[in-house]
Amino acid sequence: MKKKPFVMLIVLLLAAAMLAACGDDKDEKKDEAETETPQIETGTLEFYANGEDFVRQGFVSKDGWNLSFDQLYITLTDIKAYQTDPPYDAESGGELQANVTVGIEGTHTVDLAAGDADADPILIGTAADAPVGHYNALSWRMVQAPEGEAAGYTLLLIGTAEKDGESIAFTIKLENEYEYVCGEYVGDERKGFVEADATADAEMTFHFDHIFGDADTPPDDSLNTGALGFDPLAALAEDGVLDVDMAGLETALSADDYQMLVDILPTLGHVGEGHCHEVQTG
Amino acid sequence: MRRIIILLLLLVIALGSAGAVWAHGVKITYTVTFSPTIAIEAAYDTGEPMANAQVIVYAPDDPKTPWLTGECDDDGRFSFSPDPSKPGTWEIQVRQAGHGEWLKIPLDEEMMQSGQGVVTEGGDEGFSTAQIVLMSACVIWGFVGTALFFQSRRPPAQEPGEAA
Structure with missing residues (x-):
């Protein structure tokens, strides 16, 4: 026995x-x-991060708060672009089959709100000598910043919320880390076509309207029904100031609101309007 | 024995729950027919059609320049006739209000000329993380079950000093 x-x-x-x-x-x-990778012609692939006009220009949340961002720090690492065949399908989340992979080294903390209202997306880094071809998939990790103002946080949102004469200066610090694997960019123009001795771009897009909702979208749209809004956060402000991290939110928000936020955060990463597959890492 | 079963079940549940998380809970499905037009039906995973969604079609010979643009109807349907002189993979982007997806339709010369029916449906390909974990657990359990089966059939070991 x-x-x-x-x-x-x-x-x-x-x-x-x-x-x-x-x-x-x-x-x-x-x-x-x-x-x-055979010895073939190469070009340059630039990697950008984009918080969209929502971050650069501000927007009105689903519950009527006029949000503007002074800084919105995000920290990204393990940034890679792939030539995949068959094309990676983020909806199914299967194995990414890459023929060619390029990437940029290091961990990068950038301010998605930098520049004026019409500023370009933020250049993260450049992969020189990228083999020519169509880079139709991207992956990256969103991690806690190792240093600087955002140290210890994956996202640091600093700005002002205004509604009906009330003004709240908010600092929202989020620590949760995520890993995104995405297919081809979805938008007006296709991206990722590297040609010989030319420069192409790849974009990591972040949809912050998923957190706050968007007054320009119908209230019954899934974007708004699945968004936290700003009212639950405004309720936590004291003397017009909200300074809170995830631990504080877990304590102060209702269980349902906190869970909603936790569920929303993995959905921030996109490629244009194309969804990404998020692999929980922590 | 019961402990092992419970442990394996807990493993499957734990690993499965740590699997994929879907952005915004949306999935777009398509039905494509070729007869000889390509007809698309775009809907969210809730079944709600992508009414008036924007459609951009790229021909195989120029994947960077739109060959055709248009809109789905109220039922999320859109159709067009591909140029028969351009066999290859036709790429179609459908998007609406922050949600978008690509559809890739390979059409060889024979299909283009004959116009005979090809039906393609967009959907899952491959396995999700949770599915892989579940399959792995089943494989492990298969090994364990086989071992237990043969273990139970083994004759009792002889005691030391017992005559052969």
């Missing part, structure tokens, strides 16, 4: 080894794809 646990252990180890081998095989294939 004493042999039974031993046999079970052996069997479990064999099964785990087999599954691990399958995983290794995929990794090897990915590595091969990355290293087998």
